[in-house]
Amino acid sequence: MGEPLSTKRAVVIGAGGLGGPALLGLAAAGVGRLVVVDADAVESSNLARQPLFGEADLGRRKAEAAAHRLRRLFPHVAVEAVDGRFDEGSAARLLEGADLLVDGSDNFETKFLASDAALRAGVPLLHGGVLRYTAQLLTVIPGETACLRCLFEAPPGRGEVPTCADAGVLGPLAGFAGALLAAEGARLLSGERGAYAGRLLVYEARSARSRAVTVRRRADCTACPSAPRRAAPPPAEVTSSRPPGATA
Ligand SMILES: [Zn+2]
Numbered sequence: 369m370g371e372p373l374s375t376k377r378a379v380v381i382g383a384g385g386l387g388g389p390a391l392l393g394l395a396a397a398g399v400g401r402l403v404v405v406d407a408d409a410v411e412s413s414n415l416a417r418q419p420l421f422g423e424a425d426l427g428r429r430k431a432e433a434a435a436h437r438l439r440r441l442f443p444h445v446a447v448e449a450v451d452g453r454f455d456e457g458s459a460a461r462l463l464e465g466a467d468l469l470v471d472g473s474d475n476f477e478t479k480f481l482a483s484d485a486a487l488r489a490g491v492p493l494l495h496g497g498v499l500r501y502t503a504q505l506l507t508v509i510p511g512e513t514a515c516l517r518c519l520f521e522a523p524p525g526r527g528e529v530p531t532c533a534d535a536g537v538l539g540p541l542a543g544f545a546g547a548l549l550a551a552e553g554a555r556l557l558s559g560e561r562g563a564y565a566g567r568l569l570v571y572e573a574r575s576a577r578s579r580a581v582t583v584r585r586r587a588d589c590t591a592c593p594s595a596p597r598r599a600a601p602p603p604a605e606v607t608s609s610r611p612p613g614a615t616a
Pocket of ligand 1: 514515516518519585586589590591592
């Protein structure tokens with residue numbers, strides 16, 4: 369049942385705390401082609417939560433180091449390293465022929481850009497974020513389920529919400545969220561619907577409480593391809609929630 373993962377191509381933004389475990393999980397699950405997009409170099413502060421890197425990688429470009437590690441672990445997986453940002457200039461090219469976009473980026477600008485670009489390209493998006501003790505996940509099926517702008521409309525202003533760099537993150541929580549991204553990604557790529565399509569998962573590590581909140585598409589969403597043609601839906605249940613966290 370399902371389609372062979374070996375024929376699928378997944379683009380992963382960020383090779384760090386979220387993207388690293390997601391890449392490992394997707395490769396282990398048998399996804400045939402992975403594209404690693406990261407514009408940073410490996411720093412010593414990364415090592416505590418970024419399992420693709422070790423001390424020997426310090427100073428190396430993250431995309432290259434991650435691809436090298438993945439190729440050694442999974443010789444049958446074709447891994448492409450993109451040492452650069454996922455931005456307006458690169459998004460369309462990177463998403464050409466992609467079956468899945470996984471956002472493990474560390475900033476709100478990229479997260480919204482990833483959502484917009486995935487919708488334009490018609491590529492399913494897995495959004496992930498961690499901040500302090502909280503992890504968030506959302507699957508976006510273009511034209512079908514709510515996108516990031518249906519949920520939050522716009523990125524928060526500078527300083528409104530702390531970033532991972534300011535507030536920190538519980539390292540293993542990023543690994544947990546990254547593993548969930550990989551599991552959800554493998555399901556989507558094999559033709560299943562996935563657990564978080566239109567549902568925002570919020571997991572709080574201190575209380576071990578999690579909830580999956582249904583997120584409705586906004587009729588007036590500026591990013592969704594064709595807004596649902598009915599009266600304005602009830603306000604999204606989680607609009608008061610803070611925007612997704614960021615991890616590096
Ligand atoms: Zn939308």
